[in-house]
Amino acid sequence: EAQVTQNPRYLITVTGKKLTVTCSQNMNHEYMSWYRQDPGLGLRQIYYSMNVEVTDKGDVPEGYKVSRKEKRNFPLILESPSPNQTSLYFCASSAGTGNEKLFFGSGTQLSVL
Amino acid sequence: RKEVEQDPGPFNVPEGATVAFNCTYSNSASQSFFWYRQDCRKEPKLLMSVYSSGNEDGRFTAQLNRASQYISLLIRDSKLSDSATYLCVVNPGGGNKLTFGTGTQLKVEL
Numbered sequence: 001e002a003q004v005t006q007n008p009r010y011l012i013t014v015t016g017k018k019l020t021v022t023c024s025q026n027m028n029h030e031y032m033s034w035y036r037q038d039p040g041l042g043l044r045q046i047y048y049s050m051n052v053e054v055t056d057k058g059d060v061p062e063g064y065k066v067s068r069k070e071k072r073n074f075p076l077i078l079e080s081p082s083p084n085q086t087s088l089y090f091c092a093s094s095a096g097t098g099n100e101k102l103f104f105g106s107g108t109q110l111s112v113l
Numbered sequence: 114r115k116e117v118e119q120d121p122g123p124f125n126v127p128e129g130a131t132v133a134f135n136c137t138y139s140n141s142a143s144q145s146f147f148w149y150r151q152d153c154r155k156e157p158k159l160l161m162s163v164y165s166s167g168n169e170d171g172r173f174t175a176q177l178n179r180a181s182q183y184i185s186l187l188i189r190d191s192k193l194s195d196s197a198t199y200l201c202v203v204n205p206g207g208g209n210k211l212t213f214g215t216g217t218q219l220k221v222e223l
Contacts, residue, residue, distance in 0.1 A: 043213040
């Protein structure tokens with residue numbers, strides 16, 4: 001089954017404690033992206049990757065890191081989480097032309113205390 | 114002005130009604146347009162792409178008006194299962210940069 005697998009589904013942590021949210025897709029997609037969704041603000045892009053070892057900033061990259069060492073995986077790293085990073089996070093992938101359907105993971109609800 | 118604007122609703126409609134949402138975009142060079150559906154706190158899923166000539170998929174019709182820079186989604190014969198948030202998505206300049214609207218909430222009632 002074609003899917004984007006994102007883990008964990010829920011995460012509660014404390015300020016400053018490094019964390020990683022994993023994302024993996026099994027569709028051989030070149031394009032992968034991370035979004036955060038906050039009430040009244042919609043989905044905002046954090047980082048995206050056009051292919052292995054190619055990453056770029058989205059609209060709200062501050063406080064986040066990503067890596068794309070393999071085509072299927074695109075982890076989101078918060079080196080020192082802060083309360084303003086409490087949000088619902090989605091990973092997505094597509095074949096990569098910009099007009100392709102985006103496949104989303106099931107989301108990670110992160111709370112930073 | 115926001116790049117993509119939607120009326121947040123909620124739109125409360127009776128089952129069987131016809132309902133329409135609009136979405137305006139600010140970048141006249143925008144090249145592609147989509148409607149996604151999102152159920153509460155779940156992942157967005159593509160409902161339909163929006164083509165210049167307009168397109169239909171069952172009870173759903175999407176239209177693009179480039180002159181006035183808006184897209185619309187029409188849902189006929191609303192079902193309870195249509196209750197969700199509908200996200201307008203615009204590709205403002207080609208490539209893979211998509212801009213999401215904040216969504217319009219639809220509640221279909223008995």
